[in-house]
Amino acid sequence: MKIKIKSLFLTMIMLLMGIHFQSDVYAHADHDKDANVITMADIVIGIQHYATAEDQKHLQAIVDSDSSTADEKIIATAIINIQHQATAGDKQKLQEIIVNTAPTSTVSALATIVHGFSHGISVADKRKLQTIKFKG
Amino acid sequence: MYRIFLIASFLISFNLAYGHGAVQRASELTDSDIRLFVADNMDGSVVTIDFPDGKIINRVSTPPSIMILALSRNKQYIYAMRGRDTDQDVVSIITTGFDPEHNQFRKPHVLRTITVDTPGGPRDDKMATVGGYDAILTEGNAEIVVLLSEVIDGFSELKTRRYKLAAPDHYHYLEGETYLYIGHLFNGFVQVLDRSSGEEVTRIGKCPMLHGMTRDEESGRLFFACATEVVVVGTLGEEKAKEISRIPYPDNTGRGCAAFFKGKERVQWCYTEGIIPRLYRLDTSRDTYKFETLPVEPSIKQNTTHDGKYLMVLSKQGVLYLLDGLDGSFIREIEISEPFLGDWFEDVGKAILPDIESHNGTAYITLTHEGRIAEVDLEQGKVNRYIDLGGFPTRIVLLSKESLVQ
Numbered sequence: 001m002k003i004k005i006k007s008l009f010l011t012m013i014m015l016l017m018g019i020h021f022q023s024d025v026y027a028h029a030d031h032d033k034d035a036n037v038i039t040m041a042d043i044v045i046g047i048q049h050y051a052t053a054e055d056q057k058h059l060q061a062i063v064d065s066d067s068s069t070a071d072e073k074i075i076a077t078a079i080i081n082i083q084h085q086a087t088a089g090d091k092q093k094l095q096e097i098i099v100n101t102a103p104t105s106t107v108s109a110l111a112t113i114v115h116g117f118s119h120g121i122s123v124a125d126k127r128k129l130q131t132i133k134f135k136g
Numbered sequence: 137m138y139r140i141f142l143i144a145s146f147l148i149s150f151n152l153a154y155g156h157g158a159v160q161r162a163s164e165l166t167d168s169d170i171r172l173f174v175a176d177n178m179d180g181s182v183v184t185i186d187f188p189d190g191k192i193i194n195r196v197s198t199p200p201s202i203m204i205l206a207l208s209r210n211k212q213y214i215y216a217m218r219g220r221d222t223d224q225d226v227v228s229i230i231t232t233g234f235d236p237e238h239n240q241f242r243k244p245h246v247l248r249t250i251t252v253d254t255p256g257g258p259r260d261d262k263m264a265t266v267g268g269y270d271a272i273l274t275e276g277n278a279e280i281v282v283l284l285s286e287v288i289d290g291f292s293e294l295k296t297r298r299y300k301l302a303a304p305d306h307y308h309y310l311e312g313e314t315y316l317y318i319g320h321l322f323n324g325f326v327q328v329l330d331r332s333s334g335e336e337v338t339r340i341g342k343c344p345m346l347h348g349m350t351r352d353e354e355s356g357r358l359f360f361a362c363a364t365e366v367v368v369v370g371t372l373g374e375e376k377a378k379e380i381s382r383i384p385y386p387d388n389t390g391r392g393c394a395a396f397f398k399g400k401e402r403v404q405w406c407y408t409e410g411i412i413p414r415l416y417r418l419d420t421s422r423d424t425y426k427f428e429t430l431p432v433e434p435s436i437k438q439n440t441t442h443d444g445k446y447l448m449v450l451s452k453q454g455v456l457y458l459l460d461g462l463d464g465s466f467i468r469e470i471e472i473s474e475p476f477l478g479d480w481f482e483d484v485g486k487a488i489l490p491d492i493e494s495h496n497g498t499a500y501i502t503l504t505h506e507g508r509i510a511e512v513d514l515e516q517g518k519v520n521r522y523i524d525l526g527g528f529p530t531r532i533v534l535l536s537k538e539s540l541v542q
Contacts, residue, residue: 135504
């Protein structure tokens with residue numbers, strides 16, 4: 001019995017070490033792919049004046065998900081509410097995200113683009129969103 | 137009646153001939169000093185750009201998600217290896233387009249695309265070699281596949297020799313004088329094979345998460361980076377296939393080496409993949425090896441110039457820092473692009489990171505996020521121009537004409 005517990009303990013230690021070192025090799029790890037931001041970027045690229053019913057379904061799923069961050073929920077809600085442009089109330093919330101997050105973060109970039117949405121997005125903004133999608 | 141028939145026959149004959157008339161065959165030969173091959177991972181094509189014109193020559197379509205772009209030993213071929221984001225792995229072999237008869241370049245084209253199991257092996261944009269032949273390390277079925285054909289075309293049989301490796305793994309490979317040294321990442325050892333017989337000579341172990349390696353040309357020693365230290369292995373004389381020493385990483389830096397760059401004299405620079413604010417410096421001319429730390433801006437790509445004069449560090453903010461290749465002292469900074477937004481972690485699915493190559497004081501940088509390449513004058517500290525590719529340009533192979541002309 002003692003030997004079995006010792007073996008089990010050693011196996012657990014080795015597994016934990018393996019998990020630890022695995023994550024150390026960044027080039028080969030399966031990183032969190034920023035899924036919600038990518039989904040929203042993909043939707044905003046295609047929006048003409050307002051989000052389609054299909055888009056709204058995906059966005060509502062982000063709003064309803066416990067795993068979504070508060071910022072992601074605000075951005076998703078703002079996209080759902082877009083009618084040619086974001087509502088004044090949503091713009092205010094987006095502005096808070098822009099102020100409070102690093103300007104080089106993808107969340108900040110997405111919030112900025114949704115904040116400035118006017119019937120569609122500019123070519124430069126489209127490129128930014130395509131890059132967010134590309135890099136994952 | 138006969139005359140009418142004759143005239144009609146003539147007319148029909150001339151009419152038929154129009155579709156097959158002689159045309160002037162225009163030469164596609166072009167003269168250039170530098171040819172860049174760029175992997176565009178928007179659609180998996182290889183874009184060829186010639187300099188000094190900066191003209192896009194063509195786009196060669198290869199299977200999507202290029203992970204590795206590498207030049208063959210004889211500089212006649214480019215290998216485009218696919219990443220692991222699908223269940224089929226392929227390698228496309230492309231001509232460089234160099235025509236030795238005319239001493240000029242033609243348009244590259246794909247010679248053949250072959251299926252292999254998880255291809256790898258190249259280092260510093262060059263193919264792995266065994267005895268002077270290009271080799272592909274197939275990580276899925278644990279083999280080194282050596283391509284023995286001097287000339288690769290679309291018709292001829294591709295002659296190969298295969299070496300069996302210890303286990304499927306991610307390999308870091310270097311060739312010694314008579315032995316082959318294959319670092320196994322997950323298995324944590326360096327397997328040494330006899331090149332002639334293919335038999336295993338030894339294994340040098342206790343190197344968990346082995347990732348990255350380099351060679352000191354003067355001593356012939358190889359440096360394999362493990363999770364906690366670097367293992368030094370000899371390749372010449374008495375040292376052959378023996379562990380020489382282990383170099384611990386500097387304290388409290390958190391992470392080890394993942395790739396090395398050759399600096400000035402016998403200095404090697406190394407970095408850890410991911411966005412990090414430091415590089416390591418190793419002077420391989422010293423009797424006792426020791427790492428030193430160089431603080432840098434969080435950087436997304438690094439490289440040295442071929443003469444080792446400059447260490448080039450591209451920051452996440454889009455600034456290229458030019459540092460001395462010997463001691464890392466700051467020389468100048470050059471604004472290159474907009475910042476790279478968000479996290480840029482490259483996994484084995486496909487290449488996403490920018491790349492830096494240089495030649496005679498000019499650097500070429502793929503700006504993946506902006507879909508273009510910056511041509512940078514390192515001495516003047518300015519961007520000469522941008523070349524728009526669209527797409528998502530990543531890996532670069534640089535081929536200079538002077539390296540081809542004997």
